[in-house]
Amino acid sequence: MYNQLRGSVRINASGRNLYKFINMIHSGHICCFKQYVRSEVFYADIYRHDLRKVQQFAEECGIELKHYEHETLSKKILRYRKRIGLVLGIILVSAATRYFSGIVLTIEIRGNSIVSDRVILAALEELDIKQGSFIDDINFGWCEKELRLMVDDISWAAIRHTGNRVVVEVTEIVEKPEMVQERMPCNVIADRAAQITSTSVYDGQLMRIVGDYVMPGDMLISGVIEDSKGHVTKHHAMGVITGIYEETAVFTEDFISESYLPTGEISDEKYLQLFNLRIPLFIGRNEFKHSNEEKNERQLSLFGKKLPISIVDKRITETEFSSAEYTEAELEERIMEKIYLYEKNFLSSEKILEREIIPEVTETSVTYTVKYTLEGQIGEQMEIFIK
DSSP states (O other): OHHHHHOEEEEEEESTTHHHHHHHHHHTTOOEEEEEEETTEEEEEEEGGGHHHHHHHHHHHTOEEEEEEOOOHHHHHHHHTTOHHHHHHHHHHHHHHHHHHTBOOEEEEESOSSSOHHHHHHHHHHTTOSTTOBGGGOOHHHHHHHHHHHSTTEEEEEEEEETTEEEEEEEEOOOOOOOOSSOOOEEEEESSOEEEEEEEEEESEEOOOTTOEEOTTOEEEESEEEOTTSOEEEOBOEEEEEEEEEEEEEEEEESEEEEEEEEEEEEEEEEEEETTEEEEOSOSOOOOSSEEEEEEEEEEEETTEEEEEEEEEEEEEEEEEEEEEOOHHHHHHHHHHHHHHHHHHHSTTSEEEEEEEEEEEOSSEEEEEEEEEEEEEOEEEEEOOOO
16 A cells, blocks of 8 residues: 555666666665566566666666556546546445445346246235335345245245345245155176276175176176076165276376466556446556456445445466477476376375386477276176166
8 A cells, every 4th residue: 555655666677787786776775576587687666766766776787777657546646636526426426336235226036937036026025125125124034934934835035135136046845756666776897807806795696706807898796686486686786896907197298388478567457347337447558469367356345335336456467478498307207296196186096006107208298108007996887777
């Protein structure tokens, strides 16, 4: 806030005696913030009244100095100090916004498909929830209970407001579905080629034993059981079958990486958001060809009540196309980090018995082929279709 009042200037400096120039700034008691050096260019913010002194340092060191002034509060005050109408307009808009934010302007109904909006709106009107009602006079908890009693097909209701918009969420009464008497018959089959290491059957008949090799689609637990008298029953086969199997993953990194990187040039923009209208509070536009932006919105409030007015701060960072060249050792480190994340995210439920890494280096990239020997569950359920 203090910087906004005093006014600040963004500088960037380049030249042979750059670090001599930086030392002169520091020893000259110049207040310097947001400073960094990138590609032999020094970037920093200084107060407006220190600019002339910094320019003298630059001339003494033979430094090329560029600068521009931030859009600060002090600069805006000087620009608009004689525009009394603007100030009165802001006061009138704030007063009108305060009034309209305290009454119901729109009512939104969600979750209804059987009960029509017209029926719910009629019930809400009897509860004095309608356009023009004062929000502070509405007892939302009491109205929720009354709405459930007034409309037979509503089993649950929640009423809340966001600014001057009232949202009514309802859950309708639905008939109980017909209960399924038994689970759908199914088998458990192998979903990959593996050697079985353990079996645990909860329902059904085990078709394979520990040590057997199975292929994808082989029956592990059958849901069709025939007793000694020839009676056949169908079951929902369940169980846990684990096995040892192999899996391969490939990770590649290029020697030259192309991307857009920040140049250090930043443009800050501020807007006044009034309902759906966005009013710029700055002059001019940046001329960045490529950029990234960060946006932060702060809603204004008056006497503890949020207004439909907000301040939007947008920071735009210029980027330029850049290519970086990596060594083989750097690429190996990046690939090993990828392997670690892969195992953490995708193999955490399996036990890694063996890991074989096969590197391959070409003129353009480094590739690691990782062959895993894993132990984990190998069964999946498949329904038995009955005619």
